[in-house]
Structure formats: C-alpha cells, structure tokens
Amino acid sequence: MASRGAALLTRHRRNLTLLARFGAVGATGVVVNMLTLIVLRKLGPHFDDAVVALGSSDYNLRWYHVYSTLAFLVANLANFQLNRTWTFRSTRAASWRSEYWPFLVVGLGGQIVGLALLTSLMHPGSPVSLPSSVFDDSSGLRSRLYWSQLIVIALVTPLSFVLNKLWTFAAVRGVGAVGVAPVPDAPVESAVRVE
Template sequence: MGSRGAALVTRHRRNVGLLVRFGVVGASGVVVNMLTLVVLRRYGPHFDDAVVALGSSGFNLRWYHVYSTIAFLVANLTNFQLNRTWTFKSNLAAPWWREYWPFLAVGLVGQVIGLALLTLLMHPDSAISLPRDVFDDSSGLRNRLYWSQLIVITVVTPLSFVLNKLWTFAAVRTARLGLLEERQDDDVRVE
C-alpha cells in the first residue's frame, strides 16, 4: 500500500473514531436531554397545553415545544464541552466562544427540524402521529412526549455530526492540515 493509501486508511480510522466518540457524547446528551425533559414535564404545565396559537393554522406553540427547546439547550451545552475536549480535541486550537456559536447554530438548525418532526409526532391529526392508544401517557414508558423526543434526537443526530465536523470543529482539521503541510515541506527539504 502506498503512502496515499495508508493516509486514506488512517483518515478513515480517525473519522470512525470521531464518529464513535461523537456517539458516546451524543448518548450522554440524550440522557441529559431526557432528564431535563422529565423534570420540566413533572414540574411545569401539561405538555399538551397551548402557549400561543399560530394563527388559524390549527397548530399552536405548545409546552412540549418549550420543554424540548430547553432540554436541547442544556444538552447542547454539555455536548459542546465534551465534544470540544474529548471528541474533536479542539480546546487548544480555538477559543471557546469561537466554536460554541457555530455549534449552537448547528444545534438550532437541528432543533428547528426537530420541532417540526416533534409537532408531527405529537399532533393527533398528523399522518405520523404516535398512536394515542399505545402512547396514552399512563406511564413514562408510554409517554408520547418522551418517545417523540427520542425519535427526534435519533433523526437529527447524523446531520449534527456532519455539520459540526465540517464547520464547528474545523479549527482542529485546519491545524492538522497545517502540521501535515509542514511535515511535507520538511521532507522535501531533507531530500
């Protein structure tokens, strides 16, 4: 195998490792997200109650939208810190705020997509609404909000990984490319 092939294999292994670490951080984020959601559901208004009507559309901003967004913000912050220090190891490559704003922006894009999906899963007239006879909210395992939130997280996570790897934590990739170029320059000088 030539040097290009070896570099490709190394890059592939690194990407798989990043994906696995991102998944572990994501799993911890799911726990943080769901615990936040459980606390908000338990101590706040009923999650199906309307907060604001959205015109004559038949749709409303409901407490589950608010709860989902708060849970997202808490999990987003913990995921960012873990991804920054462990997954992408960018804490030495870029200032905290410089990476957090893109991470938050990526998360907010995912959250908007997630809120649309959450609405479709929760709204009784939606074609993909979770069946109320199965998810009757009689227990935590039969709670529509919890299952809807888990589905949303599962759908949005791959998009979040790709966007964060390519944009948010690009400083690490840029630093690695700079080191690789320096090494190649040094090799050329030695020859």
C-alpha cells in the same frame, strides 16, 4: 498509490473514532436532554397545552415545544464542552466562544428541524403521529412526548455530527486530534476532491 490508500484508510479510521466519540457524547446528551425534559414536564404545565395559537390552524406553539427547546439548550451546552475537550480536542486550537457559537447555530438548526418532526409525531392529525392507543401517557415508557423526543434526537444527530465536524471544530481537522498524525489532502483531479 499505496500511500494514498494508507492515507485514506487513516482518514477513515480517524473519522470512525471521532464518530464513536461524538456518539458517546451524544448518548450522555440524550440522558441530559431527557432528564431535563422529564423535570420540566413534571414541574410545568401539561405538555400538550397551547402556549400561543398559530392563527386559525390546528397547530399551536405548545408546552412540549418549550420543554424540548429548553432541554436542547441544556444538553447542547453539556455536549459542546464534552466534544470540545474529548471528541475533537480543540481546547488549544480555538477559543471557547469561537467554537460555541457555530455549535449552537448548528444545534439550533437541528432543533428547528427537530421541532417540526416533534410536532409531526405529537399532533394527532399528522400521518406520522405516534398512536395514542400505544402511547397513552399512562407511564413514562408510554409517553408520546418522551418517545417523540428520542426519535427526533436519533434523526437529527447524524446531520449535527457532519456539520459540527466540518464547521464548528474545523480548527482541528487534520491536525492530529485523537492522536492521529495529520493526513495530507488527496490530490485534486478534474476539480473533484477525493476523500
């Protein structure tokens, strides 16, 4: 029983280390994402202009959707490389391509959810839109787009961590990444796996 408890403690410690590293990489990804978004906003059309009308609804594909997606793609690639080499240390366990595609798919899933959240935060008719009296776009610190993007990143990141740990970097799960010896799986009791 004591060895089972020690194994669980080791597993949790390893997961917390991975989460901390994933968070640090994510923080650099936020910086990359936001810098890309700022550059695109300054160089491109006004972020709130419509790109494509979506039927007769009040909702349109807007430039902020395009800017957010491009910023995501740049940050996603940077985050992948840092997570591969530092967080999960999987460079020897799997090929770059075999890990990047799942990482991109997970990220794109998060981006789709993020675009829905971004639209909700940006659209003036949405019950959760950021108030234009506070976020009047008079400066970078009062930009609805920047704050909406930061909120979206904060909400989507935990799901991204779990999916990437379980799927993208599965090749190194329990194989001593981050300097921890492999932890044997807990016994299966009544078809329920304890972790």
